[in-house]
Amino acid sequence: MLTLQDLSPSTRMQVTDRLRSPDLGRWLAQVQQVGRCTNPIRVVGSSETIDTATGVVLRSYSSASEPDGITYLRCGNRRRAVCESCSHQYQGDIFHVIMAGAAGGMKNVPAEGVCCTSR
Secondary structure (H helix, E strand, O other), X not given: OXXXXXXXHHHHHHHXXXXXXXOHHHHHHHHHHOOXXXXXXXXXXXXXXXXXXXXXXXXXXXXHHOHHXXXXXXXXXXXXXXXXXXXXXXXXXXXXXXXXXXXXXXXOOOXXXXXXXXX
């Protein structure tokens, strides 16, 4: 188990500052959002969803409102050696890809009438 004594003085100060921060709750929510991703992507920027018919802004988001001004996203890497958490999330994908191609009727692949032979 890691203890505070195992950390360098500068790291201890960073941990202390984070725990005393007024936005600790939001930071913890960000940590939960990326799960146990070992390589979260740090994104800075903003986005808006606009109703094209009316021009009204439906939603807006800015990373500036997040702790440290950063939005964290899962890396999404499918290789277990790189990120076990994200690879676990996607491990079922290959099953669906194979089944859609082999059986049809899934993922917009017709169930009948598909043939691999030449005409």
